[in-house]
Amino acid sequence: MQIYNSMVEANKTIGSYGISFLDDYLGGIKQSDFILIGAGTGLGKSSLSYAIAFSNALAGRHVHLLALEADENEPFHKKMYQLLAQKYYDSGKYKHVEMSYSNFVRGKIDLPELIAECELELDKYYKLAVHYKDDGFSVDTLVDKLHEITMIRNKCDMIILDHIDYFDIISDNENREVSEIMQLLRQFNITWKIPIIVVSHVRKKGNRKQIIPDIDDFHGTSNKAKQVKTAITLAPDYEHTDYESGKFATFISVQKDRISGGSNIVGGCIFDRNRNTYEGRYRLLRSINYGEGVEEIENRPSWANHSTRPEQQRLTYT
Numbered sequence: 001m002q003i004y005n006s007m008v009e010a011n012k013t014i015g016s017y018g019i020s021f022l023d024d025y026l027g028g029i030k031q032s033d034f035i036l037i038g039a040g041t042g043l044g045k046s047s048l049s050y051a052i053a054f055s056n057a058l059a060g061r062h063v064h065l066l067a068l069e070a071d072e073n074e075p076f077h078k079k080m081y082q083l084l085a086q087k088y089y090d091s092g093k094y095k096h097v098e099m100s101y102s103n104f105v106r107g108k109i110d111l112p113e114l115i116a117e118c119e120l121e122l123d124k125y126y127k128l129a130v131h132y133k134d135d136g137f138s139v140d141t142l143v144d145k146l147h148e149i150t151m152i153r154n155k156c157d158m159i160i161l162d163h164i165d166y167f168d169i170i171s172d173n174e175n176r177e178v179s180e181i182m183q184l185l186r187q188f189n190i191t192w193k194i195p196i197i198v199v200s201h202v203r204k205k206g207n208r209k210q211i212i213p214d215i216d217d218f219h220g221t222s223n224k225a226k227q228v229k230t231a232i233t234l235a236p237d238y239e240h241t242d243y244e245s246g247k248f249a250t251f252i253s254v255q256k257d258r259i260s261g262g263s264n265i266v267g268g269c270i271f272d273r274n275r276n277t278y279e280g281r282y283r284l285l286r287s288i289n290y291g292e293g294v295e296e297i298e299n300r301p302s303w304a305n306h307s308t309r310p311e312q313q314r315l316t317y318t
Contacts, residue, residue, distance in 0.1 A: 010030070010031055011032060012031050013028035013030055014030065014157065014158075015029035015059070015157070015158055016029065016056060016059065018051035018052055019048065021267030021282040021306070022254070022267070024305050024307070025303060029197075031194075032190075032195070033229055034195070034228045035196070035197045035198065035229065037200070037231075037233075038213060038233045038234070040202055043235065045163060045234065046162055046163075049065070049197065050162075053075065054125055063127065063128045063157065063158045063159075063160065064156055064160070068162060069133075073130075076125075077105065078101070080122055082277050085274060087117065089274075094111060097109055136168045139180060142184065156192075161185070163201070182198070182223055182224055186227050198224075201219035203217050209289075211235055211292065212253050213234075213255075225255075229258045229259075232252065234252055246273040249268065250268075250278075251294065252267040252269050253287065269282045269283075281308050282307055282308070284308075
């Protein structure tokens with residue numbers, strides 16, 4: 001029973017993605033998880049990493065977010081706006097205010113009472129420690145950060161690196177150095193049994209018809225995908241995006257998972273830019289023609305708790 005019990009302990013769910021599709025499909029974040037998330041520029045990598053960070057911090061977990069792309073306090077600014085937008089839309093009282101994140105950061109949202117409430121609510125996320133790039137972030141900086149985290153082991157339940165392509169590469173061989181970073185993180189993940197989420201770019205498509213990125217599309221070395229236990233990609237769904245209402249449709253695909261194996265299942269998710277959050281419901285899809293199209297799944301599996309049924313007949317689009 002020792003082998004069995006250790007296996008179960010390593011694969012115990014200890015966290016959440018904060019995204020219904022991923023939590024339904026993958027069963028949350030496991031203690032032994034080493035996860036790679038990839039998307040193109042401006043397609044939601046940081047939004048997803050912040051969703052993971054804040055949902056787990058709210059649940060009382062000590063999360064370390066290495067926000068290498070962000071300005072100082074940017075993750076908290078975005079979370080505060082999310083809290084404010086939720087209060088704004090739920091109340092239905094403030095019709096004179098044009099709610100947007102750009103207006104928020106420019107100080108154009110005149111709702112002082114709601115803003116004060118949101119500042120107090122941010123205290124709920126005090127277990128989120130955010131580390132910024134500052135003057136630089138090299139492999140040596142990462143080693144120092146990991147050493148610092150190990151000194152407070154009882155105050156680290158998860159590490160999120162957003163993102164690996166913002167490291168300061170000091171050698172002439174970028175792929176080799178990125179491989180070393182991945183190996184370092186994997187060793188830390190194994191030794192300290194702390195889940196690690198790494199965010200990365202995906203490359204532009206050689207095959208312009210392919211709409212679902214796969215593990216070969218991660219920018220740089222293939223060792224990124226080889227090292228991890230789970231690989232997730234995001235891509236825009238232009239056909240179902242409603243720009244006027246700020247509802248941006250997104251394909252989320254689990255390209256690799258060592259527990260359940262790879263699959264062609266895709267979540268058709270909606271990012272509400274006005275609320276700065278993903279909606280709870282998703283369309284359950286499968287990729288077809290090697291990612292060149294998707295189609296609705298008619299017979300939903302038992303785990304798809306938050307999926308919606310097709311409103312009409314089976315929908316296929318390429």
